[in-house]
Amino acid sequence: MQPLIRIRGLTKRFGSGCDRCLDATGPEHDTNLCPHCGSVLACNDLSFDLFPGEALGVVGESGSGKSTLVRLLHFEWEASAGSMEVHRSASGAHQVAEMFPEDGDYSKNLLALSHFQKRQMRNALMGIVYQNPHLGLRMGVSSGGNIAERLLGAGWRNIAKMRGRASELLQKTEIPVERMDEPPANFSGGMQQRVQIAKALSNNPLILFLDEVTTGLDLSVQARVLDLIRNLRSEFNLSMLVVSHDLGVINLLCQRTMVMKAGHIVEDGLTDQILQDPQHRYTQLLVASQL
Amino acid sequence: MITVEKLTKTFTLHILGEKKIEACRDVSFRVPPGGFLGLAGPSGAGKSTVLKCMYRTYLAGSGAIRYQSAAYGMVDLATLPDQAVIDIRHREMGYVSQFLKVIPRVSALDVVMEPILSRNGVTRDVARKRAVSLLERLRIPAHLLDAYPATFSGGEQQRVNIARAVSWKPRLLLLDEPTASLDQDSVGIVLDILKELRQEGTTMIGIFHDATLLQSVTDSVYHID
Numbered sequence: 299m300q301p302l303i304r305i306r307g308l309t310k311r312f313g314s315g316c317d318r319c320l321d322a323t324g325p326e327h328d329t330n331l332c333p334h335c336g337s338v339l340a341c342n343d344l345s346f347d348l349f350p351g352e353a354l355g356v357v358g359e360s361g362s363g364k365s366t367l368v369r370l371l372h373f374e375w376e377a378s379a380g381s382m383e384v385h386r387s388a389s390g391a392h393q394v395a396e397m398f399p400e401d402g403d404y405s406k407n408l409l410a411l412s413h414f415q416k417r418q419m420r421n422a423l424m425g426i427v428y429q430n431p432h433l434g435l436r437m438g439v440s441s442g443g444n445i446a447e448r449l450l451g452a453g454w455r456n457i458a459k460m461r462g463r464a465s466e467l468l469q470k471t472e473i474p475v476e477r478m479d480e481p482p483a484n485f486s487g488g489m490q491q492r493v494q495i496a497k498a499l500s501n502n503p504l505i506l507f508l509d510e511v512t513t514g515l516d517l518s519v520q521a522r523v524l525d526l527i528r529n530l531r532s533e534f535n536l537s538m539l540v541v542s543h544d545l546g547v548i549n550l551l552c553q554r555t556m557v558m559k560a561g562h563i564v565e566d567g568l569t570d571q572i573l574q575d576p577q578h579r580y581t582q583l584l585v586a587s588q589l
Numbered sequence: 590m591i592t593v594e595k596l597t598k599t600f601t602l603h604i605l606g607e608k609k610i611e612a613c614r615d616v617s618f619r620v621p622p623g624g625f626l627g628l629a630g631p632s633g634a635g636k637s638t639v640l641k642c643m644y645r646t647y648l649a650g651s652g653a654i655r656y657q658s659a660a661y662g663m664v665d666l667a668t669l670p671d672q673a674v675i676d677i678r679h680r681e682m683g684y685v686s687q688f689l690k691v692i693p694r695v696s697a698l699d700v701v702m703e704p705i706l707s708r709n710g711v712t713r714d715v716a717r718k719r720a721v722s723l724l725e726r727l728r729i730p731a732h733l734l735d736a737y738p739a740t741f742s743g744g745e746q747q748r749v750n751i752a753r754a755v756s757w758k759p760r761l762l763l764l765d766e767p768t769a770s771l772d773q774d775s776v777g778i779v780l781d782i783l784k785e786l787r788q789e790g791t792t793m794i795g796i797f798h799d800a801t802l803l804q805s806v807t808d809s810v811y812h813i814d
Binding site for chain 2: 299349352521553567568570571575579
């Protein structure tokens with residue numbers, strides 16, 4: 299099986315950078331801050347593959363670069379270096395094949411596209427759910443309107459069809475349809491998270507980014523959101539990048555996991571292997587620290 | 590079918606001052622297609638470690654685990670890429686642990702149905718019938734089928750665990766003390782089910798605490814000490 303997306307050498311540096319940045323930061327120095335020039339290497343030379351239908355976990359402490367990784371792949375921040383290529387003939391990726399009519403199995407580097415093309419790619423391929431629903435939703439606009447906005451971006455124009463799609467998605471995410479005209483500001487934290495999931499799924503994405511989606515929710519609500527994600531994953535055949543510092547969440551959702559520390563991937567493997575036979579010092583500490 | 594050569598596994602505990610613990614050393618054995626190998630040895634000898642290395646829950650330190658896969662041909666499970674291991678686990682290789690580890694908030698029936706549905710390509714009805722009859726045979730009371738196994742007794746959980754592992758008829762099945770918490774009658778039922786599975790061609794490697802049991806179900810025994 300060929301990967302759906304290939305990430306190679308992905309790097310994000312905040313600051314001017316110097317020759318010694320790469321040698322002076324990373325897990326062995328326990329910092330991503332270069333002592334020579336003061337630059338922060340939030341992500342440093344990350345390379346990995348995401349396979350079709352796979353849920354790949356990303357764990358690590360705060361500041362390890364997990365969320366930066368998601369923001370780079372979702373085109374919110376510009377990468378300092380590296381590439382991201384998507385398989386041209388992945389099922390459902392006909393837009394990719396149209397945009398990149400050249401030969402070869404993979405598209406060219408998506409990170410080097412123009413802003414306009416990146417937006418097109420994002421609308422066609424990606425969905426995202428943030429820890430903070432304020433980032434993913436307009437709190438004052440109705441829930442249905444939030445979803446319609448995303449559908450407009452993906453090229454939908456018929457109001458009745460958009461409304462139909464919104465109510466279908468809200469049903470799937472267990473939001474009472476009679477409340478679709480209410481703004482998410484009126485909803486509880488768990489409901490807001492579910493509206494965010496509905497919005498993220500509205501364009502039938504190939505890749506879903508989940509950034510600490512259950513952090514801060516109470517346990518019973520967490521359980522419902524996780525069950526929902528599990529069910530939607532098999533229904534939509536999504537590839538997911540699941541960022542969490544909670545090993546329980548990763549264990550429940552992901553077959554494979556990467557461990558990040560100070561901007562590097564220090565270890566990756568099958569999730570049960572990461573949890574039961576962790577190799578890197580930091581992973582051993584992380585697993586031993588679990589309650 | 591599967592050949593283990595000089596398998597050695599050492600844990601290095603970085604957070605305990607680089608302490609090294611040797612879990613098994615130079616384990617070598619061979620299991621022919623359809624065979625049933627028993628692993629014997631005192632507690633702590635590394636029997637479970639060997640099974641977990643084969644399933645890739647542990648990374649082998651050195652040595653090889655050569656497996657004749659239906660989908661991939663001859664592979665070394667010690668070094669095969671993660672994605673291929675996931676695929677082989679999904680299509681061919683099952684593992685029964687001593688304890689039930691299932692997804693929370695999923696009913697006993699769904700726990701057993703899930704692998705049949707996702708791996709055997711049958712309809713929901715067929716999967717349901719097979720799961721119900723298997724659970725019935727393992728004497729899980731009918732009124733518990735839609736309850737969550739987390740609330741079950743130890744023996745019931747273990748029987749659900751076995752039902753899930755055998756329900757989809759894996760090509761290779763690794764068994765880590767599957768009968769440890771079961772009463773005599775249940776042990777008999779489980780052994781019958783394993784026998785049937787073997788007749789259908791499943792190759793097995795198992796750890797059984799009870800020496801007479803070990804002798805009666807397996808056709809060869811490898812001693813680890």
